[in-house]
Amino acid sequence: MEFEEANDPEILTRISQYELAFRMQTSVPETMNINDEPEYIHQMYGTNPGQASFANNCLLARRLVEKGVRFVQLFDNRWDTHGVGAGNGVGEGMRRSCKNIDQPIAALLRDLKQRGLLDDTLVVWGGEFGRTPMMESRTGEGFDGRDHHLEAFTMWMAGAGVKKGHIHGATDEIGYYGIEGRTHVHDLQATILERLGFDHEKLTYEFQGRNFRLTDVHGKVINEVLT
Template sequence: MNPLRQYYLTETRREFLKSAGAGIGAMALASVLKGEPRAHFKPRAKHVIYIHLVGAPSQLELFDAKPELVKRNGQKCPDHMFKGKQLAFIREHPVLLGTRFKFQKHGQSGLELSEQLPQLGGVADELCLVKSLTTDHFNHAPAQLFQHTGFERFGRPGIGSWVSYGLGSENRDLPGYVVFITGNVAGAGNSLWGSGFLPTLHQGIEFRSSGEPVLFLSNPKGVSGKDRREIVDGINFLNRQSLADVGDPEIATRIAQYELAFRMQTSVPELMDTSKESKATHALYGTQPGKASFANNCLLARRLVERGVRFVQLFDQGWDHHSGVFTNIPKKAKQIDQPVAALIKDLKQRGLLDETLIVLGGEFGRTPMLQGKSNAGAGNNVGRDHHKEGFTMMLAGGGVKGGFEFGATDELGYQPARDPVHLHDLNATILHLLGLNHEQLTYKYQGRDFRLTDVAGHVIDRILA
């Protein structure tokens, strides 16, 4: 009998699946361990530092000067801003609320910023303000998910995971996607940096600013580095056997994660030790070695991109000002103004700003209307409600124009009057700057090709340098 025919007749289903699984598993493991960049075209940026101001800051106190709103402060808002609209907390026809802060023009570009951001004013010619953003959701958790995953419900990958999946990592000893948190975790939780249906290798890894940087990374007492190496080798031997047997790509991810975790035992402590940074650098950021703060996270973000980490995400909680907006904005602005300006200066002097895109903003904006009553005029009680119709986000470096404003809201700051930008457009632009076509960066799941921008999104060409 023909040997090939004999093979087809005698091979069992189990043997066939095992041999097929071995081939699939080998390809999966090679793909995971290789981690080669797969950009669709030449990128303008190699790294992203995404700063999410959790709770959503008021653009009207920071970025978007509205003299007419100040002039009409206390007047009942126009009907189109309230009637038939869904608002989170405002229930009665509200009055307009103008800011109490002054705005100033900065740099050669004349970019206008609030007096609460003097340090950012010093780097105004590096900033790009997108002032006509809109989103689909006005409650925190759905809006946060929509901002980062392109969908308002749980289960989809965050933007950092998409970037890791699309480009891999430049540093084999550190994760491609790292997360820092100041204050409480955002309402949507760790789903904001989860990998969703992508392989878990691409999920964000949370680094802590104090204590053990990554939980469960260090060896227990009595376990040496040599012992740990033997344990990892033994586990991965079994994992490779299982991978060859069933061909599940998630097993390949598990193998890669064990190896990465072992290497991180050396790389992470060195990364987190900022004591060797110069006194001038610490003075620039306003940091103290070993002291947890948003400023320290900005410094660590620079150290990460310096080492080739692809996507760094900083979450800073405390921007949900339904009341006390004029007392709380100065406090929060002071916490971020110096460190973010320092990050921009530091990256520039190291030659990294052109290849590092900085993104800063919240999940939506705040209303031009006063929320609730002003407590008989008590200045510390006034606040603003959630606002999805028009807000601002700030970008810098990484291939965007500096000293540039794109789009504008109307004279009261309610909705875009020129060049509206949807959050899908912003995400498409971030991917574009990294050399990724948002329509081609897809992953097949449950029979459908998914992408970060769903079925929408356009690159904002006019902000590209």
């Protein structure tokens, strides 16, 4: 059925979607191939083409941003350090996890900056909760783990007008409770949306007969962390 025959704008929308899907599929092989990166880039990230690694994903993230991809999400799932087995504690396990991510995430920020992309790219680094300041022993054979902890933990942001080197908030002397600059997840969401050009109080979606906000009825922009 042709648009001229049906005069239905949804036909044009569907055609546009198929065309976008085709362009994405044809560009994927080139974008995903990190072999053509110069050697100094591989050394900076610590990448090994053809092997699965967080470093490879960071380099791929930069390539996706260069291609105009608006949202890129990376995962690293080796942080559940309960100390329940060899390499799962805050000793060996934490050192290994930090070693795997420190170089490539620093390289990603440096690479985005040197290509003029960091000013327009918001990088958010964090997880769903922190770890307790006290040690944990789930097996009864030593204390080498940390349990889940939601009262205080750290996230950081870079680029897109976020202040450099700014620390917002503080915990008590043992790192258990947040006592200064306490920030709710809705505040974080409101701040991210503001950097993306949205007013979190006006951006709504309809669900079950009423309009909802991504920040519900809460949240305020954390202006202290913005330039």
